[in-house]
Amino acid sequence: MFISPKTTVVASVLALCAGSALAQDYCAGAGTDGQWIGGSEAASDITSADNFREQMALVLSGNQHTSLFSLTGPTDVRIEAAGRGNGDPAFDLFDDNGDIVISDDDSGGNGAARAELSLDAGTYCLSMASYDGSPMTAFVRVGRAEHEALTTGLSDAATPSPEAVASGCADGRQLGVLDGPLAASGSANDSPFWRFTLATETPITISAANETADPVITLFDDQDDVLGENDDFAGLNSQLDFPEGLPAGDYCLQVAALDDNDAPIDVGVVVYDPQAAIAALYASGEAAPPMDGSVEIVDLGALTNRLRRDQQVTGTATWLSFNVSDPGLLLIEAIGAGGNVDPWIALYDDLGRQIEINDDAGGGLDSMIAVRVSSGGFLLAVKHLDAGPATVRVLMERYIPAP
Numbered sequence: 001m002f003i004s005p006k007t008t009v010v011a012s013v014l015a016l017c018a019g020s021a022l023a024q025d026y027c028a029g030a031g032t033d034g035q036w037i038g039g040s041e042a043a044s045d046i047t048s049a050d051n052f053r054e055q056m057a058l059v060l061s062g063n064q065h066t067s068l069f070s071l072t073g074p075t076d077v078r079i080e081a082a083g084r085g086n087g088d089p090a091f092d093l094f095d096d097n098g099d100i101v102i103s104d105d106d107s108g109g110n111g112a113a114r115a116e117l118s119l120d121a122g123t124y125c126l127s128m129a130s131y132d133g134s135p136m137t138a139f140v141r142v143g144r145a146e147h148e149a150l151t152t153g154l155s156d157a158a159t160p161s162p163e164a165v166a167s168g169c170a171d172g173r174q175l176g177v178l179d180g181p182l183a184a185s186g187s188a189n190d191s192p193f194w195r196f197t198l199a200t201e202t203p204i205t206i207s208a209a210n211e212t213a214d215p216v217i218t219l220f221d222d223q224d225d226v227l228g229e230n231d232d233f234a235g236l237n238s239q240l241d242f243p244e245g246l247p248a249g250d251y252c253l254q255v256a257a258l259d260d261n262d263a264p265i266d267v268g269v270v271v272y273d274p275q276a277a278i279a280a281l282y283a284s285g286e287a288a289p290p291m292d293g294s295v296e297i298v299d300l301g302a303l304t305n306r307l308r309r310d311q312q313v314t315g316t317a318t319w320l321s322f323n324v325s326d327p328g329l330l331l332i333e334a335i336g337a338g339g340n341v342d343p344w345i346a347l348y349d350d351l352g353r354q355i356e357i358n359d360d361a362g363g364g365l366d367s368m369i370a371v372r373v374s375s376g377g378f379l380l381a382v383k384h385l386d387a388g389p390a391t392v393r394v395l396m397e398r399y400i401p402a403p
């Protein structure tokens with residue numbers, strides 16, 4: 001998550017004054033500009049709340065909204081974000097230390113985000129943004145399991161009852177003990193649950209891959225408590241990272257499919273690799289690589305006026321670099337060629353700071369970014385969100401203010 005493609009400022013419709021946390025440094029800075037979801041710190045204690053707490057937020061282009069809530073004891077919570085119209089919210093949940101507890105994009109169904117998990121006492125910061133960086137009005141809701149849900153959730157296959165989880169985990173297929181990479185394959189119908197064991201406390205990465213299936217993964221401990229869940233990490237594939245490590249014990253992974261329940265899904269559990277995690281961010285386009293030759297970057301040179309390039313892309317980001325000599329307006333379009341192509345683009349400056357991202361613009365699948373820039377170098381990530389290679393026409397135009 002994100003937070004993956006989401007940074008900077010936010011305009012919130014509710015609790016602009018009473019709920020402000022501007023003077024505090026919650027979640028190691030992740031809660032800067034956050035608003036208490038109950039309007040005040042005392043009213044945002046979900047452990048003792050008589051009902052859910054909710055905010056409505058206007059998220060401007062490329063920005064995020066941060067809601068703060070607290071727990072006075074261990075609590076099972078449900079966190080949701082639902083956009084109006086075609087809004088596609090995604091969120092990251094940060095703990096007191098600024099570590100991401102969970103991220104989600106589509107687990108609420110119909111483009112909404114949702115997570116249900118057990119949390120310890122503490123202060124939490126929920127950062128929500130539009131998945132494609134476009135402006136969006138959305139509702140954020142935090143409550144306990146007995147409170148009314150904001151979203152429908154995924155299908156029954158993706159959100160089984162506690163009894164079904166216990167039964168499925170007991171009968172799940174064995175991946176083995178993690179003393180080397182664990183890997184297997186099975187469809188959501190044939191292998192909805194997988195079991196594995198950690199002999200010692202270990203940082204791990206769990207993955208489920210097959211974009212045809214569009215897998216969703218949920219990790220449970222040996223008490224059937226949810227430790228994390230993910231829908232879309234790299235394209236339609238899923239991944240969970242636990243860089244701080246999980247204790248020794250038995251674990252159960254539920255694998256569901258949002259599309260094809262009979263498509264084989266490749267499941268893997270490996271020791272978390274920080275370098276691989278950084279490389280995955282570069283490959284997804286969610287972070288800009290250094291310009292030191294470690295990642296292939298196509299140098300387009302100076303953008304003097306207008307540049308058009310047909311680029312073969314896949315679900316892994318292709319990186320293009322260019323520079324502009326004067327401040328002005330930069331217009332970038334990514335247009336799919338030859339059928340059902342869904343391009344995605346992200347623009348960064350030469351220091352790796354994200355400027356803007358876009359998935360769908362103008363009511364179609366093509367992407368567009370229009371932004372004022374200063375002179376300097378820039379990096380553009382281009383990828384295709386659907387499975388398989390595709391051709392994307394990249395158009396860049398530069399407009400300079402009249403004297």
